Amino acid sequence: MRPTPRLWFLQEVFKMSKRYTHILVPLDGSELAELALEDAFSLAELNQAEVTLLRVIPPMDEVIIAGEHTIVLDEQREIKQEQAEVYLASVCQRKECRNLKMQTVIEFGPVGETIIDYAREHPIDLIVMATHGRSGLSRWFMGSVADKVVHGANQPVLLIRAHS
Numbered sequence: 001m002r003p004t005p006r007l008w009f010l011q012e013v014f015k016m017s018k019r020y021t022h023i024l025v026p027l028d029g030s031e032l033a034e035l036a037l038e039d040a041f042s043l044a045e046l047n048q049a050e051v052t053l054l055r056v057i058p059p060m061d062e063v064i065i066a067g068e069h070t071i072v073l074d075e076q077r078e079i080k081q082e083q084a085e086v087y088l089a090s091v092c093q094r095k096e097c098r099n100l101k102m103q104t105v106i107e108f109g110p111v112g113e114t115i116i117d118y119a120r121e122h123p124i125d126l127i128v129m130a131t132h133g134r135s136g137l138s139r140w141f142m143g144s145v146a147d148k149v150v151h152g153a154n155q156p157v158l159l160i161r162a163h164s
Contacts, residue, residue: 020047020125026054026115026149029087032130036160040128041096043158050101052124053091055084056114057106081106112148119153127157 025040027033044051057080060073088104091097107114119127131146150157 020049022050022124024052024054024119024124024127026129032162035130035162036128039160044100053088053104054118055088055106056111057108058111112145115149116152119155124155127153127155130160132162
């Protein structure tokens with residue numbers, strides 16, 4: 001069976017590059033972020049690398065008023081953590097993950113900086129993440145986690161661009 005063009009490309013990149021042993025994939029729960037999974041899993045399989053799925057929960061307000069209920073920071077944090085655990089566990093249950101060595105991590109903090117810090121503090125060789133591919137004014141307004149990671153990380157970053 002012939003590999004898909006994308007897999008063929010990844011195999012060629014693998015032949016030309018160093019061997020990766022630990023790949024970090026930041027996920028925020030969105031379909032966009034999950035676009036990075038296919039390539040990350042393919043590279044992990046080619047390299048027999050470990051994959052860490054990282055979910056960063058951004059800073060929250062001290063108190064959220066939801067109707068008649070007030071949710072304090074600790075409760076909010078706990079809820080977000082539980083949601084992240086369920087989400088990451090569901091990603092790990094996918095058939096593409098069956099033969100991969102995987103771990104999941106949940107961190108709290110500013111997203112871009114937390115990804116960079118995690119990669120610096122752990123034996124990560126490659127970061128694989130998706131991006132909107134925005135430029136110009138929309139990028140300036142929205143900021144870009146991918147841009148922060150590309151410019152701040154010591155490791156190579158493979159960006160998977162969303163289909164327009």
